[in-house]
Structures are given as structure tokens and as C-alpha cells.
């Protein structure tokens with residue numbers, strides 16, 4: 004049997020504002036996202052990329068149409084269902100949102116502790132392992148203030164990935180990074196798809212990393228106007 008899609012949006016519409024100010028931002032979006040793949044949402048500013056991402060990622064309520072995320076319908080889901088779902092998700096944003104008073108390791112541990120599971124020794128080992136995979140083995144005890152922009156973003160990525168989420172939602176994760184750091188981050192996401200079947204949906208304007216995407220969906224004025232599958236590019240896999 005074919006593996007179920009982790010995300011299925013059907014007849015998805017979204018409106019902002021009320022009364023005369025009510026404006027439709029998303030129009031009849033129908034998307035089925037494949038497991039273990041890196042899917043990119045592109046399009047001009049204001050085309051609805053972030054709105055679609057946040058609707059799929061339980062960060063915005065679905066009112067009109069359907070999103071099934073990991074088998075749960077989001078339109079009308081209960082708070083308990085959202086809590087259970089969010090435990091299986093990872094988020095990466097353009098602004099890294101690290102705690103400035105915590106070290107790199109402590110920031111990554113936050114990604115595990117919000118899930119409230121695991122023994123402390125194993126959690127510490129997992130945090131160190133994830134930071135090492137992202138090339139930060141010699142920065143474990145640094146405060147964010149002493150890290151470069153690229154290093155901070157990699158700490159944020161480690162924090163999102165350390166809990167081994169099933170789906171990762173990333174909004175412009177490479178926007179503030181130089182080419183090499185941006186590529187490292189996206190290669191890591193792609194490697195996770197191959198190694199752990201993690202599904203990533205990523206909004207980006209960054210043409211430098213598009214070749215790594217398995218699929219590129221283009222939005223314009225709230226509608227899907229282009230949807231292209233790409234054959235896998237060669238990737239230097241990071242050791243798990």
C-alpha cells in the first residue's frame with residue numbers, strides 16, 4: 004500500500020479581516036505533500052506562501068476547506084489534537100529566536116524539553132549530536148551573542164530537528180545566511196528526509212537552494228500556478 008501523505012490540503016481558502024475589509028488571500032488550494040520529501044513554496048511577495056505554510060502547520064486556524072496533517076483534520080480540530088500534532092512538528096523561521104542567555108546546547112535542549120520526554124543524559128547527548136551534525140561541535144557552550152548569523156541559524160535548526168519531528172515547516176530559513184550556510188541548512192533538511200523520512204515544507208525566495216528541492220510549488224495571488232517535481236540532485240549525506 005502506498006504510504007499516506009503527511010499533508011493533504013483540499014479546497015483550501017483563507018480570508019483576512021471582517022466586514023468590508025474581508026479579503027481572500029488563498030483560493031482553492033489543493034496539494035498533497037509526499038512523505039520524506041523537501042517541498043518548496045515559492046512566489047512573489049504577498050502571494051500567500053506564509054499563509055499556506057501556517058495553515059498547514061497549525062499556526063493559523065483552517066476555516067474554509069480542509070487540511071489533513073498526519074491523519075488529523077485541522078478544520079475543527081480540538082486543542083488536544085493540536086497539542087498532540089505540534090509535538091510531531093518542527094519549525095524554523097528566518098529569525099532564529101534563540102534565547103540569548105542560554106548556550107547553544109541549552110537552546111537545543113529547549114527543543115526537547117517542550118516535548119517533556121527522555122532522560123537528561125540522553126537529551127544532552129542528542130543535543131550535542133545534532134549540533135555536531137550541523138558543524139557546531141566546537142561551539143556547544145557558546146552564547147548566541149558570540150556566534151555568527153549562520154551559526155545561530157544552525158543552532159535554531161538543531162533545536163527544531165533534535166526532537167525528530169515528522170514534519171518540518173520552515174519559513175525563509177536561509178534568508179539571513181550566506182550561500183554556504185544556507186546550503187548546509189537545506190542539505191541537512193534534505194538528508195533527514197532520506198534518512199528518517201522527515202517531510203519538509205519550506206517557503207523561500209532563495210534561488211541558491213532550489214536545486215535541492217524535490218518539488219517546487221509556485222503561488223501567485225493566493226493560487227497555485229505551477230507545480231514541478233525535480234529529480235533528486237546528488238547530495239553529500241551527513242552521517243546520522
Ligand SMILES: Nc1ncnc2c1ncn2[C@@H]1O[C@H](COP(=O)(O)OP(=O)(O)OP(=O)(O)O)[C@@H](O)[C@H]1O
Nearest residue numbers: 019020028046047048049050051052053054055206
Ligand atoms: N494578518 C493578516 N491580516 C491581513 N492580511 C494579511 C495578513 N497576513 C497576510 N495577509 C495578506 O494575505 C496575502 C498573502 O500574504 P502572505 O504573507 O501569505 O504572502 P507571502 O507570499 O508569504 O509574502 P512574503 O513573501 O512577502 O512573506 C497578502 O495580500 C497579505 O497582505
